[in-house]
Amino acid sequence: MKFDDTLTTLIxxxxxxxxxxxxxxxxxxxxxxxxxxxxxxxxxxxxxxxCNQLADKADLTGARLVKYTKDDGTQSxxxxxxxxxxxxxxxxxxxxxxxxxxxxxxxxxxxxxxDVTSGALTLVTLRRMGYVELPKNVRIVVAGNxxxxxxxxxxxxxxxxxxxxxxxxxxxxMSVLGDNINPWVKSVLTQHPGLIFQKSTPEAIVADGQxxxxxxxxxxxxxxxxxxxxxxxxxxxxxxxxxxxxxAADPQQLAQYLATPIQIGDRETSLLNEAIEAYVGNTLFTxxxxxxxxxDLANNAGGVQHNRVNVPKPNCYQNLKAAATMTDMTAVIxxxxxxxxxxxxxxxxxxxxxxGRLIEQLALAITQIEPEHxxxxxxxxxxxxxxxxxxxxxxxxxxxxxxxxxxxLSAFL
Numbered sequence: 342m343k344f345d346d347t348l349t350t351l352i353x354x355x356x357x358x359x360x361x362x363x364x365x366x367x368x369x370x371x372x373x374x375x376x377x378x379x380x381x382x383x384x385x386x387x388x389x390x391x392c393n394q395l396a397d398k399a400d401l402t403g404a405r406l407v408k409y410t411k412d413d414g415t416q417s418x419x420x421x422x423x424x425x426x427x428x429x430x431x432x433x434x435x436x437x438x439x440x441x442x443x444x445x446x447x448x449x450x451x452x453x454x455x456d457v458t459s460g461a462l463t464l465v466t467l468r469r470m471g472y473v474e475l476p477k478n479v480r481i482v483v484a485g486n487x488x489x490x491x492x493x494x495x496x497x498x499x500x501x502x503x504x505x506x507x508x509x510x511x512x513x514x515m516s517v518l519g520d521n522i523n524p525w526v527k528s529v530l531t532q533h534p535g536l537i538f539q540k541s542t543p544e545a546i547v548a549d550g551q552x553x554x555x556x557x558x559x560x561x562x563x564x565x566x567x568x569x570x571x572x573x574x575x576x577x578x579x580x581x582x583x584x585x586x587x588x589a590a591d592p593q594q595l596a597q598y599l600a601t602p603i604q605i606g607d608r609e610t611s612l613l614n615e616a617i618e619a620y621v622g623n624t625l626f627t628x629x630x631x632x633x634x635x636x637d638l639a640n641n642a643g644g645v646q647h648n649r650v651n652v653p654k655p656n657c658y659q660n661l662k663a664a665a666t667m668t669d670m671t672a673v674i675x676x677x678x679x680x681x682x683x684x685x686x687x688x689x690x691x692x693x694x695x696x697g698r699l700i701e702q703l704a705l706a707i708t709q710i711e712p713e714h715x716x717x718x719x720x721x722x723x724x725x726x727x728x729x730x731x732x733x734x735x736x737x738x739x740x741x742x743x744x745x746x747x748x749x750l751s752a753f754l
Contacts, residue, residue: 342505344375344513352379355503356442356480361465363450363502364484369576370509370538372484374517376446379482381713384655384684385441387482388431393449398460401425402470424470435476438678440656442480451485465501511537514577519650520720523584525637529629530580536629537580541572541622573622583620596638599631650720652691655684661699670699674706683711687718690731697734704740722750 342348355362364372373389380387395401402425406418424432431445447461465483468475475481483502511534515522530537573579587595598613605615613634617627657677664670674682686703687710689696710718721727735743736750 342507343510344371344507345510348375348505348507349379349382351505352482353383356444356482360503361481361483361501363504364482364507365486365504366484366507367509367538367576368452368486369574369578370507371514371517371577372507373446373448374577375507375513376444376448376482376484378517378651380444382651382653383442383444384653384681385438385443386434387444387446388427388434389446389448390425390427391448392457392461393452395425395453395457397454398456401457401460401464421471424473428464428470428475431479432473432476435479438680439476439478440678440681442478445475445479445481447481447483449485450483462501509538509577510534514580516651518581518584520724521584521588523587525587525630525633526580526584528633529626533626533629536575536624536626537577539575539622539624539626541574541618541624573618573620575621575624575626579621580626583617586620592638595634599635599638650691650717650724650726652688652717652721653684654688655681657681658685658688661685667698667702670702674702679708680711682707683709683714686710687714687721690718690727690735691721692731693728694731696728696731700731700735701738704735704738704743707740707742710742710746718746718750 342351352362364375366372376389377387390401392401399405405421405423407421408416409419411417423429428445431443435441435443447464450461451458461483464470464475465481468479468481511530514537515527515530595613598616599611601612603610603612603615611631614623614627614631617630621627621630657673660673661670664673677685682703686700686707689700689703718727722732732750736747
């Protein structure tokens, strides 16, 4: 299944009914980014625990033997639990934000020792670590690899999940990266979405994450089976890194790289090819990208196209809009958390309605706009995807957060 709106809807529905979604697929295809974006669209946060970085089960459960004194005065030992820092952070956040559904994301659940996998499965089943219980509003999502050197899960373990087999999707990657994606990279992915996942070979066979025996596509085992060579891959992760490098690169320097011929083994190519191959390998994606860059540099053309900015609607927003009087609205705002106030202000600025009264009350009640919301606000104004009337109303309010934002936002009025 592609990383698209359909998958997002299905995962949200699984979380709503209390199921535990399991995203199974190749490494580097965007599972972690998908979960982070999913959490943001739900108006909450994701807390990612990479299980493959845990040495043993104790790192997950925090199980320790501690000395204690019994009632009769003798010394003994008992086992206590100190949940992993990520789990504890998720618990603390959930308790402070009871109306949200924060996501505890157990990544690489089966690319670790069987002991760690067993501990993670226990957390999913019992929703507790020793004496510490997960709050009811915490939602769990797991991810793993369905091929390669992984810990296999038995039928009893698999029955605990709603299993979604996922594969990379160019449209989703472009949506996640938003305006941060390099225009040249975006052009190639738009025209050739199938090039998002490839093995680094001259033939540049395109892999779509399916079984090799069935469809002739490349499996993860083959991607790393390059003999004595270590060949880079084209995946959403490596494309993201390449996009960042191209955004920071000087176009004149890129033109010099393009004009500099080099020899790689028996192959004649350019220095630009070699630089790009360092990120995404010698694939058809690289070939198409170099051709796009060369044409654009020759024409001195280009430009950035803005994607639609994702502004999540908080669960509490409907109650704010339903407030009949200023007193009612103030009362609702008083019950909201800082994240809910910040998210509601963002959505009110985006909504194409006259939200001046609501914006004013939120601005006066907020001590700070959350960092994630600040980035989204800047994306909204720079891409002109904010309601101008609401923005002007916001700028006229005498409040600390407005005064802090004015130097940046005033340039777009």
